[in-house]
Amino acid sequence: xxxxxxxxxxxGQGFAEILRDRGSELxxxxxxxxxxxxxxTASKGSLYQSSGLDPASLLQAAESGxxxxxxxxxxxxxxxxxxxMIEAREADALVEASPSNLETAQPALEYCxxxxxxGMHLTLANKGPVALDYANLQxxxxxxxxxxxxxxxxxxxxxxxxxxxxxxAGCEIHSARGILNGTTNYILSQMETGKxxxxxxxxxxxxxxxxxxxTGDVEGWDAxxxxxxxxxxxxxxxxxxxxxxxxxxxxxxAADIADAKAAGQRYKLIASATPAGGSVKATRLPLDDPxxxxxxxxxxxxxETDLMGHITLIGAGAGKLETGxxxxxxxxxxxxxxxxx
Amino acid sequence: xxxxxxxxxxxGQGFAEILRDRGSELxxxxxxxxxxxxxxTASKGSLYQSSGLDPASLLQAAESGxxxxxxxxxxxxxxxxxxxMIEAREADALVEASPSNLETAQPALEYCxxxxxxGMHLTLANKGPVALDYANLQxxxxxxxxxxxxxxxxxxxxxxxxxxxxxxAGCEIHSARGILNGTTNYILSQMETGKxxxxxxxxxxxxxxxxxxxTGDVEGWDAxxxxxxxxxxxxxxxxxxxxxxxxxxxxxxAADIADAKAAGQRYKLIASATPAGGSVKATRLPLDDPxxxxxxxxxxxxxETDLMGHITLIGAGAGKLETGxxxxxxxxxxxxxxxxx
Numbered sequence: 001x002x003x004x005x006x007x008x009x010x011x012g013q014g015f016a017e018i019l020r021d022r023g024s025e026l027x028x029x030x031x032x033x034x035x036x037x038x039x040x041t042a043s044k045g046s047l048y049q050s051s052g053l054d055p056a057s058l059l060q061a062a063e064s065g066x067x068x069x070x071x072x073x074x075x076x077x078x079x080x081x082x083x084x085m086i087e088a089r090e091a092d093a094l095v096e097a098s099p100s101n102l103e104t105a106q107p108a109l110e111y112c113x114x115x116x117x118x119g120m121h122l123t124l125a126n127k128g129p130v131a132l133d134y135a136n137l138q139x140x141x142x143x144x145x146x147x148x149x150x151x152x153x154x155x156x157x158x159x160x161x162x163x164x165x166x167x168x169a170g171c172e173i174h175s176a177r178g179i180l181n182g183t184t185n186y187i188l189s190q191m192e193t194g195k196x197x198x199x200x201x202x203x204x205x206x207x208x209x210x211x212x213x214x215t216g217d218v219e220g221w222d223a224x225x226x227x228x229x230x231x232x233x234x235x236x237x238x239x240x241x242x243x244x245x246x247x248x249x250x251x252x253x254a255a256d257i258a259d260a261k262a263a264g265q266r267y268k269l270i271a272s273a274t275p276a277g278g279s280v281k282a283t284r285l286p287l288d289d290p291x292x293x294x295x296x297x298x299x300x301x302x303x304e305t306d307l308m309g310h311i312t313l314i315g316a317g318a319g320k321l322e323t324g325x326x327x328x329x330x331x332x333x334x335x336x337x338x339x340x341x
Numbered sequence: 342x343x344x345x346x347x348x349x350x351x352x353g354q355g356f357a358e359i360l361r362d363r364g365s366e367l368x369x370x371x372x373x374x375x376x377x378x379x380x381x382t383a384s385k386g387s388l389y390q391s392s393g394l395d396p397a398s399l400l401q402a403a404e405s406g407x408x409x410x411x412x413x414x415x416x417x418x419x420x421x422x423x424x425x426m427i428e429a430r431e432a433d434a435l436v437e438a439s440p441s442n443l444e445t446a447q448p449a450l451e452y453c454x455x456x457x458x459x460g461m462h463l464t465l466a467n468k469g470p471v472a473l474d475y476a477n478l479q480x481x482x483x484x485x486x487x488x489x490x491x492x493x494x495x496x497x498x499x500x501x502x503x504x505x506x507x508x509x510a511g512c513e514i515h516s517a518r519g520i521l522n523g524t525t526n527y528i529l530s531q532m533e534t535g536k537x538x539x540x541x542x543x544x545x546x547x548x549x550x551x552x553x554x555x556t557g558d559v560e561g562w563d564a565x566x567x568x569x570x571x572x573x574x575x576x577x578x579x580x581x582x583x584x585x586x587x588x589x590x591x592x593x594x595a596a597d598i599a600d601a602k603a604a605g606q607r608y609k610l611i612a613s614a615t616p617a618g619g620s621v622k623a624t625r626l627p628l629d630d631p632x633x634x635x636x637x638x639x640x641x642x643x644x645e646t647d648l649m650g651h652i653t654l655i656g657a658g659a660g661k662l663e664t665g666x667x668x669x670x671x672x673x674x675x676x677x678x679x680x681x682x
Contacts, residue, residue: 158649170363170373307662322650325511
């Protein structure tokens with residue numbers, strides 16, 4: 001399976017590490033031999049080689065800050081754009097792992113359409129395209145018999161989409177409720193130990209869980225983007241951000257946390273979706289709710305189904321290997337569906 | 342997909358209800374049109390019809406206590422044995438849903454081998470064959486290109502096996518720890534509210550969660566049977582019951598429960614497996630362990646993986662529709678793998 005990778009940040013590097021360290025195991029155990037033939041980045045340059053780039057050398061060059069330091073060899077081309085690489089029509093799948101843009105989904109969305117038009121399967125870690133243009137992408141993929149996969153966009157490699165799609169096939173899913181943002185969950189967990197919101201946020205920033213501008217996390221937009229994707233995946237709901245009822249955790253005070261605790265409850269930022277709509281809001285949960293006991297930066301989701309009642313999945317929501325694994329698991333699913341190895 | 346069903350108790354009836362109530366939806370949404378062509382039971386008789394038995398009539402006849410009350414029609418044959426039906430070689434898959442025998446796995450094990458020899462895929466709700474003879478069954482199935490599936494044997498239809506096999510493909514699983522017996526979990530949950538072991542057991546029996554002779558549950562043997570299956574599925578470990586370290590909850594007193602509570606802990610009957618071995622024992626867990634908060638008759642499992650850290654799945658461990666759904670989900674997996682509809 002020949003791959004073009006757009007973006008080589010945490011996700012792309014995590015995936016390359018897995019190929020570097022597990023390549024022979026994946027060939028042996030799963031008869032799977034993916035090759036990265038192209039990588040495009042905004043800041044490190046781009047590399048293309050039809051016969052396959054070397055994951056270890058890619059990682060070394062990325063660590064040095066530029067793909068200029070990737071060893072030159074016969075057939076290697078530098079400086080191609082994503083469009084150039086897609087138009088070359090040598091790849092079987094496009095891996096979109098550039099940073100998410102939840103306003104326009106561009107430029108990733110354009111590359112996704114180009115890739116489908118060129119007959120490539122699509123795997124996304126970038127939330128934008130599946131949050132904002134799911135229906136069109138899915139329709140095009142179906143029409144062309146191509147796979148559209150996006151496990152990395154929600155709960156990293158914790159197999160949320162695999163669970164809903166294959167493992168619960170035959171069940172009808174009525175609703176989904178989850179803790180989809182690790183940063184806010186970490187902050188709320190820290191506030192339970194007595195810290196103020198500001199102290200907990202500062203600690204999250206220090207540990208790299210929260211960005212310098214934490215707005216996207218603490219005001220609920222990151223969780224809302226994931227919720228749009230879940231709504232599309234589970235209910236083909238086609239909602240836009242404006243259709244969701246979104247608030248974050250910025251209004252939650254130490255006194256609120258203490259109040260909840262005294263009542264045997266716990267605040268969690270809960271993202272919930274039904275076919276009719278969705279919301280992201282800080283919610284007091286009783287302690288016997290499986291979501292109430294998900295601490296730190298862990299993520300979790302509860303699916304309410306017709307035949308199986310409630311099914312809860314708890315796992316990592318971020319991390320280099322964890323998101324890199326999400327890409328691998330999507331590619332293995334493409335392999336199962338298509339036979340491409 | 343033509344099916345022979347051995348056993349028509351809770352699991353078989355749950356599955357028949359799903360076919361009766363969801364048949365047209367399964368055809369429409371999943372292009373799946375399974376037909377039960379044979380049913381064999383120990384106490385209600387047996388029915389066989391190459392063109393397919395009617396699920397609604399099967400359920401009515403079962404409710405009356407005997408398949409004698411299934412309406413006679415051209416081509417219907419009564420009184421065939423399981424071997425007769427398998428030898429007729431008209432079915433695509435055998436569904437083994439008769440009661441588990443964890444000593445010899447018979448007579449189910451013989452039927453399983455006969456079915457594989459006859460080229461049929463195999464789906465089990467009966468724990469015996471996969472607990473005691475997994476290696477031989479799996480080897481035979483692989484050799485013949487047949488599917489061996491057994492989602493119903495552990496955590497009912499909660500997709501444990503699907504999670505480990507497909508959703509976490511590419512991860513290495515190092516260990517599994519779970520609450521695999523709902524009866525004992527219910528009893529322990531009740532004891533936390535202040536009841537004695539005897540009171541809690543009596544209540545579980547009243548509600549139908551525990552049998553009149555509760556030995557298999559409360560001494561840990563039911564969980565141990567499931568653990569053998571998990572060990573086989575995850576690690577091909579091939580252990581026998583005698584290799585496991587099994588104890589139950591009978592020695593846990595109200596004072597033990599109170600002690601744990603005072604220490605911020607909770608007793609759970611934890612079944613755990615690694616490639617090297619396994620145990621079933623009442624264990625004090627800290628409250629921030631996801632398994633500590635699984636109450637009542639719910640089941641749960643935590644898989645420790647290399648790439649994804651800990652992944653926890655929580656869901657029903659029993660129930661008519663839930664175990665019936667497990668059969669359906671296995672058959673849908675067979676459909677995905679083989680194209681049989």
